[in-house]
Amino acid sequence: MVDRSFGDLSLAALYDILNPWGPGDDFYLGFVMGADAVLDVGCGTGQLLRRAHGEGHRGRLVGLDPAAAMLVQARQRAGAVEWVLGDLRTRYWYGEFDLVVMTGHVFQVLLRDEELRAALRAVRGALRVGGRFVFETRNPAARPWEAWTPERVREVAAPDGHALRMWHEVQRPVLGDRVTFTETYDGDTWQRPRVSRSTLRFLTPEALDAHLREAGLTVVDRYGDWRRTPLTATSPEIITVAEAAP
Ligand SMILES: C[S@@+](CC[C@H](N)C(=O)[O-])C[C@H]1O[C@@H](n2cnc3c(N)ncnc32)[C@H](O)[C@@H]1O
Structure with a gap:
């Protein structure tokens, strides 16, 4: 079950007001505009894909979220994007995407190791070889x-x-x-x-890397903030760009 913040229609309608476009969204938008087929896992109200479509992205844009109330917001504003109700346990894609993103710290909702492993396997499965998985998680340090x-x-x-x-x-x-x-x-x-x-859940970079490796995802870039500063102990974010290994 999703948290009330995302499952309640009236709270979902307030999400974009409380979470306006920011530097993290600009960071992700650059990746989205450079990829043909994009899967946004935990897309919420769809701000990122809506903006990409508005800025002329004409490839495949798929937003996946288990909260119907969030997708109501997304669908009202961008019918051209494919909005899918569910999560990585309920929907599978096979080698169809050049980019998978998880933004807004969605990655941290994966609490149990089995859940995390299954989600990363599904991300790897959805990507073409060489495709990228880009996400951030808050730095526990x-x-x-x-x-x-x-x-x-x-x-x-x-x-x-x-x-x-x-x-x-x-x-x-x-x-x-x-x-x-x-x-x-x-x-x-x-x-x-x-x-x-x-x-x-707040994972360390070492624990993250072990999970990514196990799923066949190789870390190619790592940043500590949206200005692409290298990760340190005091960085607010652990931003990861990983590549789907053959
Ligand atoms: C903080 S919001 C982020 C939304 C969007 N990515 C953004 O950056 O604005 C978290 C979203 O994750 C979704 N979510 C919750 N559990 C999830 C899961 N297991 N898989 C994918 N998304 C999930 C929620 O429904 C919610 O829309």
């Missing part, structure tokens, strides 16, 4: 969850003009490589706040 506190409230204007607030709270203690937290949404005109609960 930078302990980003320490900043996910209820005092840090994000406030944006909802489509009706009223204020909408969102904040995080991490479940303590944080044990192992998983972080469980809530996202609370509250609007000026809402009767009560809406709370979504999530768990994300």
Whole structure:
């Protein structure tokens, strides 16, 4: 089951307002525009593929997501893209794509080793030899969850003009490589706040590389931020470009 943030129609309708286009999207757009056939796993509201289509990409664009509410947003805005409901366990593709992306830290929803292995096998299977898998995961060494506190409230204007607030709270203690937290949404005109609960996994670069290797994916580039700075212990992101081995 998907988290309430993505499964609830009214919260999915607010996703793009709370997550506007940013430097990470520019980074991915460059890869998408340079590839003929692209699979976006966990495409959400489809911002990336919608923009690619709008900027003249005329190859195959496929967005996959298990949250129907997110795909409602995607479909309303770009009918020309192929939007598929499901995930890498329910839909398979064989050697059809030049590029597979997982953006917006979707990779971190893969919590169990078996789930991760199966997803990476499916990514490798979907790619042509030499095709690329590009994704990012937050760097556990930078302990980003320490900043996910209820005092840090994000406030944006909802489509009706009223204020909408969102904040995080991490479940303590944080044990192992998983972080469980809530996202609370509250609007000026809402009767009560809406709370979504999530768990994300934070893998080290070494653990990531071992999983990628096992799936037949070779790391060709690694960055620590969207400016393509090399990864260090304090980098916010682990951004990986991997290639499908023969
Ligand atoms: C934070 S959003 C990111 C959406 C989009 N990639 C972006 O960057 O805006 C995470 C998305 O991952 C989807 N998701 C959850 N579990 C998933 C899974 N097992 N496989 C693929 N996508 C999943 C959610 O439904 C949600 O749309």
